[in-house]
Amino acid sequence: MTVADNPGPLTLDGTRSYRIGVRHAVLLDPGPAAPDQMERLASLVGDATVERVCLSHAHADHSGIVRAAAERFGAAIAASSDTLRRLGVDGESLADGDLLPIDDGAGQLEVIETPGHSADSLSFLLRPAGWLFTGDTVLGEGSSMIAYPDGRMGSYLASLARLIALRPLRLLPGHGAPVDRARELLEEYRRHRLDRERQIRVAIAGGAGSVAEVRERVYGELPTRLERAAEASIAAHVAHLRERELLPAGFAQRSSMETDH
Numbered sequence: 027m028t029v030a031d032n033p034g035p036l037t038l039d040g041t042r043s044y045r046i047g048v049r050h051a052v053l054l055d056p057g058p059a060a061p062d063q064m065e066r067l068a069s070l071v072g073d074a075t076v077e078r079v080c081l082s083h084a085h086a087d088h089s090g091i092v093r094a095a096a097e098r099f100g101a102a103i104a105a106s107s108d109t110l111r112r113l114g115v116d117g118e119s120l121a122d123g124d125l126l127p128i129d130d131g132a133g134q135l136e137v138i139e140t141p142g143h144s145a146d147s148l149s150f151l152l153r154p155a156g157w158l159f160t161g162d163t164v165l166g167e168g169s170s171m172i173a174y175p176d177g178r179m180g181s182y183l184a185s186l187a188r189l190i191a192l193r194p195l196r197l198l199p200g201h202g203a204p205v206d207r208a209r210e211l212l213e214e215y216r217r218h219r220l221d222r223e224r225q226i227r228v229a230i231a232g233g234a235g236s237v238a239e240v241r242e243r244v245y246g247e248l249p250t251r252l253e254r255a256a257e258a259s260i261a262a263h264v265a266h267l268r269e270r271e272l273l274p275a276g277f278a279q280r281s282s283m284e285t286d287h
């Protein structure tokens with residue numbers, strides 16, 4: 027594992043790239059096109075043969091260096107067809123249930139489609155170890171951003187339920203340290219979203235008529251930068267309420283964030 031030099035509020039200590047395997051490996055999420063990123067990857071890979079450079083999703087902090095990395099290690103790019111299309115790269119398209127051999131079959135990496143953070147998000151389960159590589163679907167600390175409208179709360183909750191059912195033994199996130207209390211953290215993630223939805227429904231029932239008004243009631247005073255992040259999250263919840271016809275008529279559905287697009 028190597029951590030890119032791109033720390034920040036959304037990337038925590040930086041994007042994590044993983045070499046999965048010892049001799050015949052997968053390189054997962056090569057990371058951003060940052061100045062010394064290729065050297066970090068080279069020391070991560072060492073003497074291993076990289077058979078595939080896989081991507082959890084197309085966001086640039088995970089994929090920025092993917093072409094150069096595939097070229098450098100003589101490996102194919104492997105990602106969901108949606109991710110390949112977003113990046114405009116050729117590669118092997120991965121779909122739910124695909125199994126990628128690691129170290130000549132000593133292990134297998136199972137592709138799990140986990141939309142929610144973004145529509146193209148994949149997770150990868152290493153069998154038989156039970157290690158789950160979660161990309162941005164679950165982070166080592168804090169909560170994952172639902173990049174609405176590309177990300178969707180309904181699919182995110184379904185993806186969390188699916189990951190919980192896999193009973194992973196360890197989570198290896200795209201940002202933040204590995205987590206050994208895997209099931210517990212996944213349950214916490216789900217609870218956090220359901221609690222937030224309840225708070226939002228209370229705010230709306232109490233008269234909040236727009237995303238901004240919900241934000242004021244649920245979060246109180248926030249610095250401007252965080253207001254936008256909070257509104258993006260609320261917009262994702264509001265859309266999920268709307269999908270289930272739980273949103274009262276008259277609620278102003280568009281957030282300031284949506285109108286900016």
Ligand SMILES: [Zn+2]
Pocket residue numbers: 083085143144162
């Ligand atoms: Zn992302």
